Amino acid sequence: MVDPILKWAGGKRQLLDDIVSLFPKDYQDRAFHEPMFGGGAVTFHVGPSEGTINDIVPRLMIFYEVVRDNPEELIEESRKLEEEYGNNEKKYYEARDEFNKPIRGEKLDKVREASLLLYLNRTCFNGLYRENSKGEFNVPFGDYSNPDFVREKQIRECSKILKNLEILNEDFEYIIDKAKPGDLVYFDPPYQPVSETADFTQYAKEGFDFSEQERLRDTCVKLDKNDVFFVLSNSWAEPVRELYEEVEKFEVNQVSAKRDISSKAETRGPVYEILVTNVSKELQRGKSQKKLASYG
Ligand SMILES: C[S@@+](CC[C@H](N)C(=O)[O-])C[C@H]1O[C@@H](n2cnc3c(N)ncnc32)[C@H](O)[C@@H]1O
Structure with a gap:
């Protein structure tokens, strides 16, 4: 549970x-x-x-593959994002732009992509996930004082559960x-x-x-x-x-x-x-x- x-x-x-x-x-x-x-x-x-x-949603299932297969790398990369980006509107839009790279045909490392999704999910308006007609994530900045998004124990526990499951898109x-x-x-x-x-x-x-x-x-x-x-x-x-x-x-x-x-x-x-x-x-x-x- x-x-x-x-x-x-x-x-x-x-x-x-x-x-x-x-x-x-x-x-x-x-x-x-x-x-x-x-x-x-x-x-x-x-x-x-x-x-x-x-x-x-393809990016969501990539996220769960990373949670399942690379939880420690995800935690490490997300901690870096948390420290570097915090609650900063300009950084938020930079992160959103980077996250949308694969939609524009540009490469993005899977662990980086997953940590960006976690960061955006915790800092965007209302925690929404919404895509425009091209498939780009387009939710605006949420301005939460303390996003606190890297919950290590939870990531590890979810990872254990996902190890039993096939992940499909x-x-x-x-x-x-x-x-x-x-x-x-x-x-x-x-x-x-x-x-x-x-x-x-x-x-x-x-x-x-x-x-x-x-x-x-x-x-x-x-x-x-x-x-x-x-x-x-x-x-x-x-x-x-x-x-x-x-x-x-x-x-x-x-x-x-x-x-x-x-x-x-x-x-x-x-x-x-x-x-x-x-x-x-x-x-x-x-x-x-x-x-x-x-x-x-
Ligand atoms: C109400 S949400 C599920 C919420 C989930 N039960 C939870 O606890 O967060 C509905 C989900 O259906 C997905 N979805 C929409 N159309 C779909 C389709 N044709 N096939 C599979 N999933 C779809 C959406 O991307 C969305 O994540």
């Missing part, structure tokens, strides 16, 4: 209990996959012994071929906006519109046919709820959470989210304290 290294929009730390309560009781003995990894709060919480992690549908019967998959897609202006969904240059939400639902149906277990979270948005309610076997739950990152301060209050699963009630691990408010 480790906290995620990166801040990530839609980070799942608040909902961990609710999510894990839907997992099969013996989930720790199963291969675990997280195809939309982001900050990876659930994987780092579970600490699986085998499985895959994946995200569409594909579209989420890879999971249909990858997951074996009995495996468990957790999906956390970019949320379907509950209103036209409310939510942040633009992580990667590809975006995620409603046809993607449909494609994801169809992927869940295919996994279910292959006897693969899944749990999925999303916003409590009417069209999403309808998508999953169309499938009789899927269980749809409503839970409330506070978002880590929101575009407007006034929308930081409790929001409702959806948790969908094909794990049957008898197999679910359940919660020791409070019960999930089941919908319908």
